[in-house]
Amino acid sequence: MDLEAATTHRLTQYAHGGGCACKIPPGELEAMVSGLAEPHPELLVGLDGGDDAAAVRIGVDGAVLSTADFFTPVVDDAYDWGRIAAANALSDIYAMGGRPVLAINLLCWPRDVLPVELAREVLRGGADVARAAGCPVAGGHSVDDPEPKYGMAVTGLCDPDALLRNDAGRPGLPLSLTKPLGIGVLNTRHKATGEVFPQAVEAMTTLNAKAAADAVAAGVRCATDVTGFGLLGHLFKLARASGVSAVVDAAAVPYLPGARGALRDGYVSGGTKRNLDWVRPHTDLSAVDEDEALLLADAQTSGGLLVAGEVPGAPVVGELVPRGGHVVTIR
Structure with a gap:
């Protein structure tokens, strides 16, 4: 592609936010979709539990998963x-214990502002990650939009008896985290300064395929991925749906190199602050200071899986316990 186009256009400057931090705040989103869920005899997972993808039973022993995910640069x-956007969209299928089988592109592009060569590079990146996942990309949809956005709608397959879902957590299960946190604060620093963080890019482009397969093979039935609502937000949703409480050992949570420095220097997204505001009434944060709480609520993009069970190579960061006074407790 044109080298000048790649170096003169900082894509993050054409968007009001970045990545999954651009999500509609969780409280607002829940109010928006409240009451919209309709029962269907073949629908295994829908709106009710706040899961990562919808699941519908097909035949006797099969299920189809469906998701869509896109965001600004x-x-x-x-x-x-x-x-990154492709890995993030595929993650919704992995977070349900499924295998992606088809993806289509979702592209919004300010065609009078940004060169088409850059859009082609975005699509090429998505295609390469989908190819690595063994998932064909077949077409999609594009819109002339003032703000660039990209992602995918993905269809997957799974065993309906081996679904990973939010509401299957039980007291006594350990909580494992398959990627370190800190993506949000590093991306916020990148947007503000242009400094590149290869460790964040590597984390965001790593597929959750192996982690999901390992979890299913281990008999795990409860998991979610950690994206725009942060570890605290996604854990709160999981524990609430399962009717349990969660205890997190803050000292056991892994972070990417540079994350604490970015926090110290004030690179915290608005999405992260909204996450913390949302979970604060339901979370005992008395054991940690505000900075630690912000890191635990850091809005991730293409983060890892949060698994109610043990996964090879993933640190155990807490456990599920019987429902107590708080849905989540940080110790």
Whole structure:
């Protein structure tokens, strides 16, 4: 592609936010969709539990998963943004214990502002990650939009008896986290300064395929991925749906190199602050200071899986316990 186009257009400067931090705040979203769920005899997972993808039974022993995920630029490099957005969309299928089988592109592009060569690089990045996942990309939809956005709608398959879902947590199960946190604060620093963080790009472009397969093989039935609502937000949703409480050992939570420095220097997204405001009434944060709480609520993009069970190579960061006074407790 045109090298000048790649170096003169910082994609993150064409968006009001970045990545999954652009999600509609969780409280607002829940109010928006409240009452819209309709029962259907073949629908296994819908709106009720706040899961990562919808699941519908097909035949006797099969289920189809469906999801869509797209967002504004989280990095300036067009190819990397495409890879990150694709990995993030595919993650919804993995978070349900499924296998992606088909993806279509979702592209919004300010065609009078940004060159078409950059859009092609975004699509090339998405195609490369989908290829690595063994998932064909077949077409999609594009819109001329003032703000660039990219992602995918993905269809997957799974065993309906091996679904990973939010509401299957039980007291006594450990909580494992398959990727370190800190993506949000590093991306916020990147947007503000242009500094590139390869460790964040590597984390965001790593597929959750192996982690999901390991969880299913281990008999796990409860999991979610950690994206725009942060660890605290997604854990709160999981524990609430399961009717349990969760205890997190703050000292056991892993972070990417540079994350604490970015927090110290004030690179905290609005999405992260909204996450913390949302979970605060339901969370005992008395054991940690405000900075630690912000990191635990940090809005991730293409984060790891939060698994109610043990996964090889993933640190155990807490456990599920019987429902207590708080839905989540940080110790």
